[in-house]
Amino acid sequence: MKASLITIGDEILIGQIVDTNSVYMAKALDNIGVEVTEILTVADNSEAIFTALQNQLNKVDLVVMTGGLGPTKDDVTKKVFCDFFSDKLIENEQVLHHVTVLLEAFYNKPISDINKLQAQVPSQAHILFNRVGTASGMLMQRENTIYVSLPGVPFEMKTIFEEELLPLLRKKSNGNYNGHRTIVTYGIGESLLAEHLNEWESNLPKDVHLAYLPGFGKVRLRLSLKGKNKEKIDQTLQNQIDLLPVNARSYIIAEEDIEINEVVAKRLQETEKTISFAESCTGGKLAALFSERPGASAYFKGGVVVYATQAKIDVLKVASQLIEENSVVSEAVAMEMARQARMLFNSDYSIATTGNAGPAKGDSEAEVGTVYIGIATPEKTYAQRFVFPSPRERVVNNAVSKGLELMYKEILKNI
Amino acid sequence: MKASLITIGDEILIGQIVDTNSVYMAKALDNIGVEVTEILTVADNSEAIFTALQNQLNKVDLVVMTGGLGPTKDDVTKKVFCDFFSDKLIENEQVLHHVTVLLEAFYNKPISDINKLQAQVPSQAHILFNRVGTASGMLMQRENTIYVSLPGVPFEMKTIFEEELLPLLRKKSNGNYNGHRTIVTYGIGESLLAEHLNEWESNLPKDVHLAYLPGFGKVRLRLSLKGKNKEKIDQTLQNQIDLLPVNARSYIIAEEDIEINEVVAKRLQETEKTISFAESCTGGKLAALFSERPGASAYFKGGVVVYATQAKIDVLKVASQLIEENSVVSEAVAMEMARQARMLFNSDYSIATTGNAGPAKGDSEAEVGTVYIGIATPEKTYAQRFVFPSPRERVVNNAVSKGLELMYKEILKNI
Incomplete structure (x- = not known):
């Protein structure tokens, strides 16, 4: 089964919001063996939406649209659905009842005329009930393509998707299976990793697809294989992972698609x-x-955010003399912060960060991008210096990632 | 000038990562008067990419693609570019020099054969220099459409976009201007706000487009108007904002597209x-x-994250008796947390949160979704109880949003 996702929203086309609905739906569809071939965002106008629906007709088995179902005048999806399916809007009694109960409970007054419009749906639509909101999901078919329309508010979309749409789709997915395995590596760049894997990659079975996904401090490797036999696919992917060469193995922190904070949390x-x-x-x-x-x-006792130098002294009890002698961005202060946090929270481990993320210099003279990461364990306390590239966001993300990488190594030693 | 964005990546189609590149590019293009009509994600395979390029030919003036330019075998964009433009790859001396210098400095050893491939570009491509990475941007034209290919790594894409592409595009944008004004409201739902605005909305000039963007605790209103005369457009939008009715005005926290934490930070x-x-x-x-x-x-002194009950006692000096008598999720504890944080950090204001975000009950018997928010100011300390709907993520986001809304009101009083 092939699917495409269509997001309706000028706010995405002008860069005002990130489309997070598509990533959720793509993952959920992939999980049940549906292949998403395209994700498309179009404008909030009837013509653009109609053309997008038309273009997908008989090209995919399923189209899932989100957005444009609100009660306000800028929401046009239902009218376009009627045009595309030669249908007309009627008031659905069941939906009207639900919307009335929901809104009267919320506003503590009778439902308004604007909200009554939410009960109007195309007469031939199969309603996908929205337990948590007023905009119903709708399902209609034209020729070989099923079209689904869902509201754009993320938690409403997710609720309908899980409770109403997925059960219907599972019946239709013909036992297809999209197998994926992701390996997470830390501490090696993409091209150097690719060199280590050159021979292994050349020997992968033809139908196994390999992708490299670089991120802050990490490179993820994804192996994918599609088919019908889940057990055989999973075994084939596991066999390839077992064949990974030794010089790449030491960089692997997880053999599943998981963030390093999750790995650390699980170990703790x-x-x-x-x-x-x-x-x-x-x-x-x-x-x-x-x-x-x-x-x-x-396993998480808590933390202090000691942004100002004075807070390091008042809250963390770092000696002001230590700061004066070493500068607030220093190995000594990072170590002392980690040591004090470990004592204050009575935890086994602590991570401390002190640095200058930029764009301008802060409470210290340290070069922009300089970060000291302090690590305290039951056995020892130490700190390391890093210089991360600008801008600010990148320095901070790199510091978070590197702190977790150092902690991961400490925790591994104690297993 | 009309543009479409094409993101290449199986990782987006299977929901493994969120496409944040598109939101950045859409915003940057909108800022210089370019209208983005479509954002499309396609698979990492030659056929899908070729079809996507073909479909945009003469439909838009500009296509910006991201992704598929890495040194590994899963990256196929350059080959497809050669096919589409009937061109061939050649080694570019300038790019080779840059890649060599960059990688030798980073790895401290001679450049590998895999990385040398990064210097191969279509012979007719105009190179968009990548100061911060090894994958060059490329610009080529076919008939009436300019095609640009950029790497998918966000900070590399952004650097090339700003330093190399935007200066070229500004020359071509013919003085078009996309005017937008966003009004941020807190504390009123979308449909109730729409009722208040019904008459105002009906009287908007025909070419002014209004959109409602609901979020956690807030609804944003966006007015848009396109044209050539920036000054006149901005004045028209301002006039409509000035005409907003009184019963909607009281919910407005900002007349620009800004997060409430930014508003609070600015006021501080x-x-x-x-x-x-x-x-x-x-x-x-x-x-x-x-x-x-x-x-x-x-203005930001710092914070404590007192996740465990013991940390509230040890770090924040909340009396254990107060917790025992009132429960850790209570008005009294939220007030005391805010009061203690204000003293500990010697700040003018403090926000405290204590609640049960779920999915299971934590250190208290409070119902899942219950959150007390404590506010401490130079004049007073108080707390309010809220019950936010599940899941966990929604409870937490609502608590953050509501805490900032309460603080915003306190700070307003003191101006």
């Missing part, structure tokens, strides 16, 4: 150890990454 | 006040938002 959880953070230039990003994961309280 | 900076955070369920997200902004050290 398995070994019943805890972590804390003392962040200056990373400004709370390390803590935010760890708190995103449900159940984090088992 | 203008009034020379400072802020700190005591975060439990928001896990460092408030601190991370404030530290993203260059120059934050002027």
